[in-house]
Amino acid sequence: MELHLHTFDLPLKHTFTITHESRDVQPTLIVELTWHGKSGYGEATETPYYGVTMEKMVSQLESIRSFLPSDILPHPNDFWKMMSKTLLDDHPFALCALDVAYWDLWGKTHDKALYQLWGLDISHNPITDYTIGMDSIDVMVAKMKEMPFPLYKIKLGTNQDIEIIEALRKETDAVFRVDANTAWTVEQTLEYAPKLKALGVEFIEQPLKADHWEGMKRLKKESALPIIADESCITESDVALCAEYFHGINIKLMKCGGITPALRMIHQGRNLGLKIMVGCMTESTIGCSAIAQLLPLLDFVDMDGCLLVEDNISLGIRIDFGHVIYAKEGGTGAKLIQHG
Numbered sequence: 626m627e628l629h630l631h632t633f634d635l636p637l638k639h640t641f642t643i644t645h646e647s648r649d650v651q652p653t654l655i656v657e658l659t660w661h662g663k664s665g666y667g668e669a670t671e672t673p674y675y676g677v678t679m680e681k682m683v684s685q686l687e688s689i690r691s692f693l694p695s696d697i698l699p700h701p702n703d704f705w706k707m708m709s710k711t712l713l714d715d716h717p718f719a720l721c722a723l724d725v726a727y728w729d730l731w732g733k734t735h736d737k738a739l740y741q742l743w744g745l746d747i748s749h750n751p752i753t754d755y756t757i758g759m760d761s762i763d764v765m766v767a768k769m770k771e772m773p774f775p776l777y778k779i780k781l782g783t784n785q786d787i788e789i790i791e792a793l794r795k796e797t798d799a800v801f802r803v804d805a806n807t808a809w810t811v812e813q814t815l816e817y818a819p820k821l822k823a824l825g826v827e828f829i830e831q832p833l834k835a836d837h838w839e840g841m842k843r844l845k846k847e848s849a850l851p852i853i854a855d856e857s858c859i860t861e862s863d864v865a866l867c868a869e870y871f872h873g874i875n876i877k878l879m880k881c882g883g884i885t886p887a888l889r890m891i892h893q894g895r896n897l898g899l900k901i902m903v904g905c906m907t908e909s910t911i912g913c914s915a916i917a918q919l920l921p922l923l924d925f926v927d928m929d930g931c932l933l934v935e936d937n938i939s940l941g942i943r944i945d946f947g948h949v950i951y952a953k954e955g956g957t958g959a960k961l962i963q964h965g
Contacts (some may be wrong), residue, residue, distance in 0.1 A: 626693040629657040630683055632634040633909075635934040639768060641907055642759040642805045643668045643780050648672060651664040651907045651934055655961055656722040656771040658730050658920055660698065665730025666939075666959045668912035669722035669879050676717045687720040688712060697767075701728050705885035717860070725915045725957065726881025732956030733855045736763035739884075739956060749921040752947030754778040754802055760793045775947050777801045778830075778927055782808030787817060792822050802925075804830040807856055811840040818849040830875060831855040841870040844949050851901060853925075861886050873900030874923065884915060885897040891922050905930035914941030915950045 635651045652671035657664050660882060671679045689712045691723060699707070705724050713720040716734050732739045740747055755774040757765050760780060769777060779790065781803050790801065805814075809832040818829065828851040833840045833855040851872035858867045858874040860881050876890050885902065888951050894901050902925035903916050910931040932944060941959040943950040952958025 627659045628686065628690055628693060628697065629658065629659065630686060631655040631961065631965045632679055633963075635907070635909060635936065636730050637907060637934055639933075640760070641933060643676050648907075652679050653908060653912075654679060654686075654719075654722060655885075655911060655938070655965070656686065656726040657961060658693075658723075658726045660734065662728055663730060663733045664726070664961075665726040665733060665956055666961055667722035667725030667915070668908050669718040670906045672718065672866075672879070672906065674853050675718070675880070682716070682719045682722070685713060685716045685800070686723065689723070690729070698731065698734065699721060701731050702885055705883060711881065713882075714908070718879045721879045721883040722883070724885050725878065725912070728918075729883050729915070729956035729959055733954065734954045737866065738951060738954075738958060740921060740951075742779045743918075745886070745918075745921035747921055747951070750949060751923055752776055753944060754947070755929045755932060756780065756927065759783060760819060762789055763791060766792055766796055769779050769796060770776070770835045772932070773797075773946075774800070778804055778929075781805050781843075787820055790821060794824050796874075798825075801826045802828055802830065804855070805832040807831055807834045808834060811837075811843055813845055814844055814852075819943050822849045823870070825941075826850060828873070831857065838866075838870055843868055845872065851900065853900070855904065861890050863926065864890050864899075865897065868894070868897035868899055870921070871899070873902060873904040875904045875925075875927070876903045877906070877907065878912070878915060879906055884918070887919065888922075891919070896908050900924045901941065902926060903928070907914070909934065909936045910939040910941040911959040911961070914952065914959040917942045917951065918957055938965070 656667045754776040756778045767801040814832040831935045853873040854867045854871040855875040904927040908930040916928040
């Protein structure tokens, strides 16, 4: 098996602003694993908020070259365990790119999409939202008009959050979700929730700081809208704890270490009665094509990353008014069309 690393700077269609940061370009790393003429692809984005840099990911992945399979392909679960326990346990972004590339390669060697290998029915998939990053109200309205969609995720955390939703609501009857990215207090959330519900908001994502468990316990009991964990739910060990404080969890492949642990988190969350969402980063079609394989297992999905960037490097799934259209190829269906 051969490992190839490709680095790119993906221009964002608009400056993307959340509570933590603003950016105009998204550096991303594409991992390619080749085996007997077939290639599998995975992705991880540089994310300074989590201490993830391109240099660190490249160094981490270079260290595992000699450990890659040389004769037969182990099952992806066994591959992930080997890579995780011996080499990349503390580096989930790099591990995710490797794990997704391996799953993609596994599916392509079996000539089936991953959802087919897992026996999943894609006929009732949830649709994805489209994210509107924080900006002035006029700019946020303009962004929404530029991309007509049935479902929007609105980034909040300003001093005029309700006014933003009121202004956006005047322009569309689409369903809204809001993500405060830890910017609110308990009192703000309890005050905003009934107003947001009346404005057609479906749920609130991570209103409080990730470790504000006492406040989140109160919100789960008193909030007029469901509360979904994001920053509070990073890895498998967080799922059981979040069940006590949230109505649902947002799983991100890069944060948890790939498809393999995400599948376990989904099943664990289901067993605990949680609503299940999978989210994305601002990533190419390669990353979003991996998320698409999980759709039949989800209640909600936020996989618009490939719509937020100028993606001229990859092919795979397509998104049509929120609905995912799968590629014909096996695995995740991803292809790299430009090599960095």
